[in-house]
Amino acid sequence: MSEIERHSFDVVVIGAGGAGLRAAIEARMQGKRVAIVCKSLFGKAHTVMAEGGIAAAMGNVNSHDNWQVHFRDTMRGGKFLNSWRMAELHAKEAPTRVWELETYGALFDRTPDGKISQRNFGGHEYPRLAHVGDRSGLELIRTLQQKIVSLQQEDYRETGDYEAKIQIFAEVTITRLLTTDGRAAGAFGYFRETGNFVSFEAPAVILATGGIGKTFKVTSGSWEYTGDGHALAMRAGATTLNMEFIQFHPTGMVWPPSVKGILVTESVRGDGGVLTNSEGTRFMFNYIPDVFKDKYATTPEEADRWYTDPDNNRRPPELLPRDEVARAINTEVKAGRGTPHGGVYLDVSSRLPADVIKKKLPSMWHQFKELADVDITKEAMEVGPTCHYVMGGVEVDPDSQETLLPGLFAAGEVSGGLHGSNRLGGNSLSDLLVFGRRAGLGAAEYVEALPTRPAVTDAMLTEAEAEALAPFSNVGDENPYTIHADLQNTMNDLVGIIRTESEMVDALARLQDFKVRVKNSGVKGGRAFNPGWHLALDLKNMLLVAEAVAKASLDRQESRGGHTRDDYPKMSDEWRKLNIVCRYDGEGAVIEHQPMQPMRPDLLELFDVEELKKYLTAEELPTHDAGSDH
Amino acid sequence: MGYTAKFKVWRGDDTGGGIEDFNVDVNEGEVVLDIIHRLQATQAPDLAVRWNCKAGKCGSCSAEVNGKPRLMCMTRMSTFTEDETITITPMRTFPVIRDLVTDVSYNYEKARMVPAFAPPADLAPGDYRMAQIDVERSQEFRKCIECFMCNNVCHAVRDHEENKTTFSGPRFLMRIAELDMHPLDTVDRREVAVEDHGVGYCNITKCCTEVCPEHIKITDNAIIPLKERIADKKYDPIFSIASLFKRNKQGRQAAPDTPHATK
Numbered sequence: 103m104s105e106i107e108r109h110s111f112d113v114v115v116i117g118a119g120g121a122g123l124r125a126a127i128e129a130r131m132q133g134k135r136v137a138i139v140c141k142s143l144f145g146k147a148h149t150v151m152a153e154g155g156i157a158a159a160m161g162n163v164n165s166h167d168n169w170q171v172h173f174r175d176t177m178r179g180g181k182f183l184n185s186w187r188m189a190e191l192h193a194k195e196a197p198t199r200v201w202e203l204e205t206y207g208a209l210f211d212r213t214p215d216g217k218i219s220q221r222n223f224g225g226h227e228y229p230r231l232a233h234v235g236d237r238s239g240l241e242l243i244r245t246l247q248q249k250i251v252s253l254q255q256e257d258y259r260e261t262g263d264y265e266a267k268i269q270i271f272a273e274v275t276i277t278r279l280l281t282t283d284g285r286a287a288g289a290f291g292y293f294r295e296t297g298n299f300v301s302f303e304a305p306a307v308i309l310a311t312g313g314i315g316k317t318f319k320v321t322s323g324s325w326e327y328t329g330d331g332h333a334l335a336m337r338a339g340a341t342t343l344n345m346e347f348i349q350f351h352p353t354g355m356v357w358p359p360s361v362k363g364i365l366v367t368e369s370v371r372g373d374g375g376v377l378t379n380s381e382g383t384r385f386m387f388n389y390i391p392d393v394f395k396d397k398y399a400t401t402p403e404e405a406d407r408w409y410t411d412p413d414n415n416r417r418p419p420e421l422l423p424r425d426e427v428a429r430a431i432n433t434e435v436k437a438g439r440g441t442p443h444g445g446v447y448l449d450v451s452s453r454l455p456a457d458v459i460k461k462k463l464p465s466m467w468h469q470f471k472e473l474a475d476v477d478i479t480k481e482a483m484e485v486g487p488t489c490h491y492v493m494g495g496v497e498v499d500p501d502s503q504e505t506l507l508p509g510l511f512a513a514g515e516v517s518g519g520l521h522g523s524n525r526l527g528g529n530s531l532s533d534l535l536v537f538g539r540r541a542g543l544g545a546a547e548y549v550e551a552l553p554t555r556p557a558v559t560d561a562m563l564t565e566a567e568a569e570a571l572a573p574f575s576n577v578g579d580e581n582p583y584t585i586h587a588d589l590q591n592t593m594n595d596l597v598g599i600i601r602t603e604s605e606m607v608d609a610l611a612r613l614q615d616f617k618v619r620v621k622n623s624g625v626k627g628g629r630a631f632n633p634g635w636h637l638a639l640d641l642k643n644m645l646l647v648a649e650a651v652a653k654a655s656l657d658r659q660e661s662r663g664g665h666t667r668d669d670y671p672k673m674s675d676e677w678r679k680l681n682i683v684c685r686y687d688g689e690g691a692v693i694e695h696q697p698m699q700p701m702r703p704d705l706l707e708l709f710d711v712e713e714l715k716k717y718l719t720a721e722e723l724p725t726h727d728a729g730s731d732h
Numbered sequence: 733m734g735y736t737a738k739f740k741v742w743r744g745d746d747t748g749g750g751i752e753d754f755n756v757d758v759n760e761g762e763v764v765l766d767i768i769h770r771l772q773a774t775q776a777p778d779l780a781v782r783w784n785c786k787a788g789k790c791g792s793c794s795a796e797v798n799g800k801p802r803l804m805c806m807t808r809m810s811t812f813t814e815d816e817t818i819t820i821t822p823m824r825t826f827p828v829i830r831d832l833v834t835d836v837s838y839n840y841e842k843a844r845m846v847p848a849f850a851p852p853a854d855l856a857p858g859d860y861r862m863a864q865i866d867v868e869r870s871q872e873f874r875k876c877i878e879c880f881m882c883n884n885v886c887h888a889v890r891d892h893e894e895n896k897t898t899f900s901g902p903r904f905l906m907r908i909a910e911l912d913m914h915p916l917d918t919v920d921r922r923e924v925a926v927e928d929h930g931v932g933y934c935n936i937t938k939c940c941t942e943v944c945p946e947h948i949k950i951t952d953n954a955i956i957p958l959k960e961r962i963a964d965k966k967y968d969p970i971f972s973i974a975s976l977f978k979r980n981k982q983g984r985q986a987a988p989d990t991p992h993a994t995k
């Protein structure tokens with residue numbers, strides 16, 4: 103065993119996005135010593151890219167809004183496959199979590215009476231997203247980062263050491279979770295800068311590693327999205343849930359090729375933008391599904407009136423949940439009504455004055471101007487679906503965020519449950535805050551109750567080190583960059599937005615090939631900041647995650663939310679009652695079925711029976727009739 | 733389109749290094765970062781570079797392109813001619829770690845020295861009331877993506893390593909201004925701006941403003957007002973407690989709704 107830097111903490115948080123930072127703040131406020139570990143520089147996590155805003159039923163813009171409405175919207179968006187307990191906690195606690203950000207120094211856009219302004223978003227009945235222009239994620243992450251600085255300043259005043267309670271380890275990648283007697287014991291990783299190894303020994307570990315986008319070719323995600331947390335959790339003995347549900351955001355850039363996939367925020371539609379095909383038709387009116395028939399406008403006139411008079415008109419179908427819009431765009435393009443670069447048109451230029459566009463959508467204006475030479479105040483954008491978010495994730499207890507491995511917690515995009523089969527825009531940032539805090543609290547309470555700290559032995563570290571160094575002793579001449587590109591194409595083409603059995607069987611066979619190829623991929627150069635080595639390690643995670651996604655997708659014989667089967671195009675009440683759980687058996691991902699918990703009666707009562715009939719089996723239906731006043 | 737471009741990329745580490753030549757393919761619509769990635773994938777798998785979002789939002793990919801600080805992900809290849817040689821070097825002000833990656837810890841240390849936001853003690857969460865017009869000044873500064881190119885270009889640190897201990901660079905002078913202009917902040921940071929962050933070193937050359945990818949008017953809107961306020965404090969004893977700014981703040985607080993009012 104070479105020199106390994108060893109640290110000891112109460113709680114180690116892996117990930118410095120919104121979820122990780124909020125978790126760390128909470129654990130520190132509970133008096134715990136916390137390490138925050140992240141792959142990139144501090145303040146650069148994926149959360150920084152979020153644009154539209156944070157969903158929270160504060161009722162600042164429309165006073166009819168409240169947690170019950172938010173809860174209903176979330177369940178509908180997820181097509182009732184959500185963990186209803188998480189959806190309940192989320193809807194109830196989100197407003198407090200947003201207000202708290204103001205006490206940390208956040209400056210949201212304001213309403214005329216000085217409150218936090220809220221904007222419309224797909225699937226949300228009322229204007230609900232707290233935002234700052236279209237850079238809401240930047241505001242969120244900077245605010246939390248600055249709160250951490252302020253806590254460090256407090257600790258400095260008390261102890262003379264900024265890092266007495268919170269220490270940040272940036273550009274460190276965790277490659278393995280340490281476990282002792284079936285409990286979490288810490289995490290092992292390397293400094294990207296030097297390639298030297300480091301261990302964090304802690305009784306509680308919080309995973310907040312974000313998503314899996316980089317397993318797909320067209321994605322809005324950054325290089326960090328290699329599914330590390332999902333893979334680390336499975337290898338350590340925890341489980342993932344419903345990995346087949348992947349959100350393809352309807353509007354990614356399609357041109358030029360090098361920016362394909364970069365997100366075009368949903369706010370463009372929320373603020374009035376419309377989707378048209380090459381024939382100039384506003385096609386979304388043709389794609390309103392039965393379950394949403396009474397909530398969406400059927401004519402452009404009504405849709406347009408809604409922007410100024412939402413109480414007396416139904417919303418435009420451009421604001422249907424994302425899975426619906428993405429499928430519609432996919433169908434239009436396949437039918438030959440796409441744009442020259444294979445997308446559809448998204449236009450605000452004919453809908454809003456140029457100065458309003460620049461004010462409301464500054465980064466979109468900037469992004470199109472600089473990357474595509476398109477002035478969105480004068481011409482339409484070309485857009486198409488892009489892999490955006492994974493609804494599935496590590497299985498957790500809804501209240502404490504603890505996984506099936508005691509001492510291991512998960513929050514944010516890496517965890518599963520809240521969003522069911524499809525996430526509503528804005529519900530991720532609120533998820534990070536609500537469940538980041540709960541994970542921090544859960545971890546602190548767990549540490550408190552634990553009689554002895556689990557030991558980390560030299561043997562455990564030696565093993566972890568050997569695993570991380572393995573790519574250097576591979577002799578083959580496979581190039582990890584090529585394997586990665588092949589994996590991304592396979593997932594995009596065969597387990598993408600529309601799925602079918604034969605293609606997924608093919609994908610699974612290819613994944614087995616990739617596993618062999620990874621073993622033959624040698625790494626050139628040394629250990630200091632070597633992206634080739636980093637990718638070789640990340641690839642192992644991506645392959646396990648891809649396998650989980652492909653297996654779960656092949657298994658679920660229905661179409662629901664972010665899982666669309668050509669061969670099973672309908673939603674099935676029977677499949678809704680099942681979670682597909684994935685665990686690691688030493689070789690790869692294996693799946694099993696788990697029955698969903700029936701929803702608590704008081705929550706069921708929030709819905710009309712007529713609506714519930716669209717989702718639930720006959721025996722699950724309540725006997726009440728909630729009337730039509732919702 | 734599609735052509736072969738000539739690239740010169742600095743490679744090395746803290747012990748030294750130099751420029752290496754590459755010929756590399758360029759396709760339509762690509763940015764400099766795409767080319768660096770192609771070098772990694774085809775010719776130099778261990779070429780070190782930082783990036784994250786590839787959309788100009790995270791501020792990770794700062795480097796000097798033909799001597800000018802740029803975000804590599806937002807620098808389109810079409811801004812160069814096909815026969816132009818493009819030289820990529822790491823940011824000069826910060827110590828090199830490897831290739832294009834520099835040690836930017838200076839910035840995080842300075843960030844930690846700015847006294848944090850402090851709201852009125854009696855103001856409950858949810859009761860914050862601020863007018864849009866009053867938050868807009870600070871919002872401009874909060875657009876900052878911490879690419880650190882302003883700090884990289886400011887001559888007061890770029891050419892004077894010794895100033896790093898006493899001067900925090902435009903990024904953090906701006907952070908002080910941002911907090912000062914926050915309608916509900918209660919702390920006076922003028923003294924620390926001078927003593928700990930060296931606002932006096934800035935001689936308003938505006939080089940920082942010129943490189944800011946977010947087009948923030950760092951000098952005009954942040955640093956100059958900060959300097960003016962400090963001057964008020966120093967030379968006008970009447971304002972030593974209730975400075976212009978604090979009066980403004982109170983004026984603004986009273987603006988829309990009743991401030992601090994419970995809902």
Ligand SMILES: Cc1cc2nc3c(=O)[nH]c(=O)nc-3n(C[C@H](O)[C@H](O)[C@H](O)COP(=O)(O)OP(=O)(O)OC[C@H]3O[C@@H](n4cnc5c(N)ncnc54)[C@H](O)[C@@H]3O)c2cc1C
Pocket residue numbers: 116117118119120121122139140141142147148149150151152153154155156157238239274275276277291310311312313322323326330331365490491513514515516527528529530531532534
């Ligand atoms: C362009 C875009 C726009 C979006 N807009 C919105 C929006 O408007 N509203 C909304 O609600 N949601 C939005 N989302 C979704 C939302 O931004 C993400 O789901 C959310 O930010 C994820 O946050 P997180 O805290 O879970 O993880 P992240 O912010 O992704 O952070 C993950 C962290 O984990 C670290 N990490 C990962 N692996 C390792 C490892 N092995 N070792 C150490 N550290 C590791 C990373 O370095 C990083 O710090 C958007 C997403 C995108 C891509």
Ligand code: SF4
Pocket residue numbers: 885886887888901902933934935936937938939940941951955
């Ligand atoms: S204006 Fe001041 S802070 Fe900006 S570059 Fe010039 S000297 Fe530096």
Ligand code: SF4
Pocket residue numbers: 791875876877878879880881882883903906940943944945946947948950
């Ligand atoms: S102020 Fe501008 S140049 Fe300076 S760090 Fe922020 S974004 Fe970069």
Ligand code: FES
Pocket residue numbers: 782783784785786787788789790791792793794803804805806
């Ligand atoms: S990679 Fe994020 S700004 Fe360039």
